[in-house]
Amino acid sequence: MVSEVFAGLSAFKTMLDTAKGLKDINDASGRNAVAIELQEHILTAQAAQMALVERVRELEEEVAGFEAWETEKQRYKLTKCAYSSALVYLLKKSEANGEPGHALCTNCYERRTKSILQWNGEVIISSHFWVCPSCGAKVSTHGEDLPEFADA
Ligand SMILES: [Zn+2]
Structure with missing residues (x-):
């Protein structure tokens, strides 16, 4: 879970650095290459976020199970x-x-x-x-x- 959080944060930092570099690129093909790179980073960040959302859902289910058992026992x-x-x-x-x-x-x-x-x-x-x-x-x-x- 911690590694997924860091992967997501790393993807966002890379995107920010790449976006900052866009202002220094004067030609269209260079900007297109950076835009494609940004899309890849966005997809990576979205995948990391989806993994975290799924993990949170799993943990919520686990907590609900523990609470139900505490009552039942x-x-x-x-x-x-x-x-x-x-x-x-x-x-x-x-x-x-x-x-x-x-x-x-x-x-x-x-x-x-x-x-x-x-x-x-x-x-x-x-x-x-x-x-x-x-x-x-x-x-x-x-x-x-x-x-x-x-x-x-
Ligand atoms: Zn038994």
Whole structure:
């Protein structure tokens, strides 16, 4: 991004220097050559400006994504399951807004991704296995110790 800014500024300085030199050129062919050179610099500056506008748009999207995640993540509470000691982010009951209770993968949560753990139907003795569809992490809970909601 910084290099794009300097490229744009450099193009403008070159254009200014070239334009200043126009007054010293007396013949038409010399002025035409300088005019063509100026057009090239203008195109370079326009390309640099377009790249900067695109980068600003990308950064604005990224900031909006961070802000949305900061709001979304407040709906969950890191919870330790009573028997298995598995850690999950549980939806707070006060933040449910009609959604059924669910748990998020801690791995994905830390990477700003909301990924709901899904029971894979596997039960071994009294352990239930939950899988993250995004990263593939597997969480084992003992029996029914994965609460539906977090309290707070
Ligand atoms: Zn995950």
